[in-house]
Amino acid sequence: MAFDKTRSAGFLANHMARLFAKGLQQNIRPLGLAPAQFMTLVALWEQDGLTQRELVERLDVEQATMANTLTRMERDRLIERRAHPGDGRSQSIHLTPKAVALREPATAAAGRVNAEALGGLTEEERLLFVDLARRVVASLKQRY
Amino acid sequence: MAFDKTRSAGFLANHMARLFAKGLQQNIRPLGLAPAQFMTLVALWEQDGLTQRELVERLDVEQATMANTLTRMERDRLIERRAHPGDGRSQSIHLTPKAVALREPATAAAGRVNAEALGGLTEEERLLFVDLARRVVASLKQRY
DNA sequence: TCCATATATATAGCATGCTATCTATCATTG
């Protein structure tokens, strides 16, 4: 009984994330996008031309993870890596027109998944859930 | 706005799950366990001798995912696959003494991570968070 | 200037998870 999976926050987080990813994947696959690509695009739609380092900070993934995601996005013609003007070590990451055009349909698709996921909660519960989740993330991030 | 990562339930779920996994990994690595192995052991500690199919149902992962996890657990001498007496297609999965012995320290380690994650919440908030997470999972599972 | 350190990115290797597909066995029904 030490580990009822329906009561362990860790198990629930893992399960929830897998279901979100599955839902997102099904909804954005027709657009030619994968979940991690979508999250990267969200950051670049907000501000184009970020460096890899800045993307790593914003999405809180490891540098190696981002490097690989960017390689796949380059392969799929979603981004271009350009030499950084002031720093030979850096590149700036730029959206292609194709990626710019995906903004509306992709955010709509992701919005649908979020809406479905939270469909059983009242508006108050949704806000509460997001607030609690943020605080859990903050506690974990402090330590790991 | 459409996708503030601090407000998207999907992003938060992904972020939270990655942090939980990182924390769990650090805490159980000294025991020679990886996160997915731990979750599988939780099910087998509760009931030894389950089939792969039953594990798939209990952890809600795809059959291929479980098959690979079990292969790694076999490699690490945590489980044995035995021929199923009544069904030539099935195997029953049995814990080794090593895996049985890991129950206490591993559940304690996972309990620590959960406690750290929820450390910033009151007891009432913790219950609420788990309840809301379960309902989100239920909504998603209905559809995906 | 030159060296040591720091920083930006790349790469190797692995775990977890998925979809799609293959094989083997079982169960049903004609």
Add this chain to the structure above:
DNA sequence: CAATGATAGATAGCATGCTATATATATGGA
């Protein structure tokens, strides 16, 4: 009983994520 369809598991191939390490460029101080 044989053919058909269903079920259990394995395997291939890929995406995402991690750690560890390598490489290249900057930077700061002797």
